[in-house]
Amino acid sequence: MAILKVIEVLSNSEKSWEDATKKAVKHASKSVKNIRSVYVQDQSASVTDGEVTEFRVNLKITFEVN
Secondary structure, three states: OOEEEEEEEEEEEOOOHHHHHHHHHHHHOOOOOOEEEEEEEEEEEEEEOOEEEEEEEEEEEEEEEO
């Protein structure tokens, strides 16, 4: 039986929500091993002068605990 843990991570990108998600997983994987999945809980964007300037995601990352 595997023991899994979930952490919540916030990330942002100037490109896209997908890029923000990839950046979060890449950064988390530096200190968290055995990442199994990621669930995008929430998405938002910052707008300046009528233009989207930043994409934000709130993620739940699931990983196996040894």
